[in-house]
Amino acid sequence: MKRIAIQGTLGSYHDIAAHKYFEGEEIELICCANFEDVFAAVKRDSQTIGMLAIENTIAGSLLHNNELLRQSGTQIIGEYKLRISHSFVCLPEEDWDDITEVNSHPIALMQCREFLAQHPKMKVVEGEDTALSAETIKRENLKGHAAICSKAAAERYGMKVLQEGVETNKHNFTRFLVVADPWQVDEIRRHPHPETNxxxxxxxxxxxxxxxxxxxxxxxxxxxxxxxxxxxxxxxxxxxxxxxxxxxxxxxxxxxxxxxxxxxxxxxxxxxxxxxxxxxxx
Amino acid sequence: MKRIAIQGTLGSYHDIAAHKYFEGEEIELICCANFEDVFAAVKRDSQTIGMLAIENTIAGSLLHNNELLRQSGTQIIGEYKLRISHSFVCLPEEDWDDITEVNSHPIALMQCREFLAQHPKMKVVEGEDTALSAETIKRENLKGHAAICSKAAAERYGMKVLQEGVETNKHNFTRFLVVADPWQVDEIRRHPHPETNxxxxxxxxxxxxxxxxxxxxxxxxxxxxxxxxxxxxxxxxxxxxxxxxxxxxxxxxxxxxxxxxxxxxxxxxxxxxxxxxxxxxx
Missing domain, CATH: 3.30.70.260 (ACT domain)
Structure with missing residues (x-):
């Protein structure tokens, strides 16, 4: 069982990328509030692997993550490129006419600017994470609230998908890095050992x-x-x-x-x- | 009198950069809702000059603006680098204890993450523009609301500055480009003609x-x-x-x-x- 530290909660894009990268392996996710905590988790336990977004075709490089990576002393052991497609989701009993507020991570909100511009009456409120926004709406039964998150997050938290593919630019890809303690790199690497290129x-x-x-x-x-x-x-x-x-x-x-x-x-x-x-x- | 199209309203960082770049000249601002409209304003009237952010030391390159610039056919005629310092501002009769919600542009909100993390009870709500958030709070007398914007915007709209320098990283600089219709470049350039280097x-x-x-x-x-x-x-x-x-x-x-x-x-x-x-x- 591999322990993977990600930024975000279950159903987040980091969760999806981690499961795609480690397809066929059993993994346990350590959900962190921010990227600093992802590196801290790897530092605390050298068996823990980190996974973090490093660049997006629309938003560009995550300069802060570059800097955290450089300072962390961890080593990149792999990468995964994920197509990002956002869904607009709400409580199962609600519909378009009920929605007055939309919650999501600021970068996801930015990637859906055109969709949001078509719905100017909705108040746009930032949250920590895409999936967490959906989870909070469900858990607290926040009527009138919609989230922007992955379809996987909507399914996980029992939310209704009002519209898929609400991102402005369909060429929306994020590149994720897999990082590990430098002393554990050879141990942790997937078997059979992938060709380093x-x-x-x-x-x-x-x-x-x-x-x-x-x-x-x-x-x-x-x-x-x-x-x-x-x-x-x-x-x-x-x-x-x-x-x-x-x-x-x-x-x-x-x-x-x-x-x-x-x-x-x-x-x-x-x-x-x-x-x-x-x-x-x- | 030069006409300068900017993204944002009076008191925005684009306004500040435009006045710094054209210091000593009379300028009239055309305030646009987004960068597409800035290029449209230059296209509509070849005498209009555009000014747009192109990169920030924290947020990185504005890839979308790179692409708009490439497609627009306008020419860069100059640049200005502005130190960005955000203030946390509210209605003049209010104080810290009154604030329950903070409004600003998503990038400004991201640049103030540490400050916002210290005030977890405030709801973070995105607005179109930093200065517009301050202006709206004042105009609509939105009690309990604070904005993150420039000190200049706070002064312009008669808001009270609760704290200056709320950006996480003080090395926060934005580089702005000055763009013009290619046929007007020589006409528009500042006299005396600056040395091209x-x-x-x-x-x-x-x-x-x-x-x-x-x-x-x-x-x-x-x-x-x-x-x-x-x-x-x-x-x-x-x-x-x-x-x-x-x-x-x-x-x-x-x-x-x-x-x-x-x-x-x-x-x-x-x-x-x-x-x-x-x-x-x-």
Whole structure:
């Protein structure tokens, strides 16, 4: 039985992603109120695995999670890409005309802007979590309230789905990372051991001409391919930038050599994890 | 008198940024409900200038605005970096003990998570805009309501500031872009003409080894320095990536030559604007 710490409650998108990633395995979820608590759960018990959203095609990167990950010392052991589709749900005995207020997580609310704009009379109230909003409405029998959450959450809490697919942009995907204590990585990894063909890293470069181009040229000489690059200014250090880079490769030895080759040209290079390119339900 | 289309109302951070950028000039604001309307205002009247947030140190890039900008055909003519500090404000006759609900824009609410967590009894309700939340509370005399907005908005609408600096992270800066009709760019630019030393561009590359490294090497050979790079997957085109890149340079001729040199190696290269590196109140 694997213990997986997620942000959110049962029926949340993290729950769905965790069950998809660990399909066929028995897992127990540790539901955390926020991402700090997810990392704290992994730190407290080295057997616990964390799962956290890292980027969304609409909302972009979760910069705060990048930073928590970098500071946590945990290692990425896998990833999962989940298509996010929101449902508009209410108490089973209610209908469209009854709804005066809608509750959900702020990011889910943002992803449903067009739908909400079509219903300007509904008061939009933020909650901690998508699934928790549905659960609270049911538990407290909050008449007139609707939630925006997954269809799975609606089913779990016995809510009525008034409309599916209320997200504005249907190309709404979230990439989740699976993280573990660095000393437990080999133990925890799924058996059979998946082929490592992807890595995430972060490094700092001086803000001088060509510093990034040198690093990328070396990666290219070693046949290492970028799948993501994002620069972040370092507040208080005006002349340096931090880069988050994901790479894929066929040859693990070549990848290791390339990291050795770029290390002297970067500062604070940190490998956040080496893992298998993500499965997805796309 | 310059007409500036912004998202938000008087007292919003866009208002503050517009007045800082056009300091000493007479400006008239066109307040728009959303960013689509800002671009529509520029399209309707080629003399109108748009101003829009493009990235924030905490919330990250506004990917939707990147996409609107790319599709709009407008050109960036300048930028401004504003330190964002939120105040917690209420009706002048009320105090802490009276507050049961807090209203603001979802991004502002997210930036004040720690403050809100310290006051769990307050209901968090989303509004369209920070300043509009303050204005509504005052106009409708909504007892028990507080808004999170700029101090300038509190002063404009006669609200009482209960606490300043309620944002979680004090390194909270937003970068705003100033955009104009491409045929009006030279007319509209500020006189004296500021020195052009920065450019923003977007291009597509095949997802093959080294394609980005080649482009960045060429920019480096021409002494063009990156200040931002962000990759975005193109949904539905799995093997191509879109890159948003900002560069700075000393020599405009060398910059033009570098663009000519990278054009054959990229697809759909679009220069979003050439302008002067941003002033700021940092």
């Amino acid at each position: 992807k890595a995430s890293m972060v490094f700092t470069l001086p803000h001088t001409e060509g510093s990034l181009s040198q690093v990328l040229s070396i990666l290219s000489f070693y046949s290492i391919n970028l799948t993501k690059i994002q620069s972040l200014p370092i507040i208080g250090r005006e002349w340096e930038y931090q880069f988050y880079v994901d790479v894929v490769f066929d040859n693990v030895l070549r990848y290791k050599q390339s990291i050795a080759a770029i290390t002297p040209l970067t500062k604070e290079l940190k490998i956040l994890g080496e893992y298998a390119d993500g499965k997805s339900n796309i | 920065k450019a923003s561009m977007v291009f597509t590359l095949p997802h093959t080894e080294g394609s980005l490294s080649q482009v960045l090497s060429i920019l480096s050979f021409y002494s063009i320095n990156l200040t931002k790079i962000q990759s975005l997957p193109i949904i539905g085109r799995e093997w191509e990536y879109q890159f948003y890149v900002d560069v700075v340079f000393d020599n405009v001729l060398r910059y033009k030559q570098s663009i000519a040199a990278i054009t054959p190696l990229t697809k759909e290269l679009k220069i979003l604007g050439e302008y002067a590196d941003g002033k700021s109140n940092i």
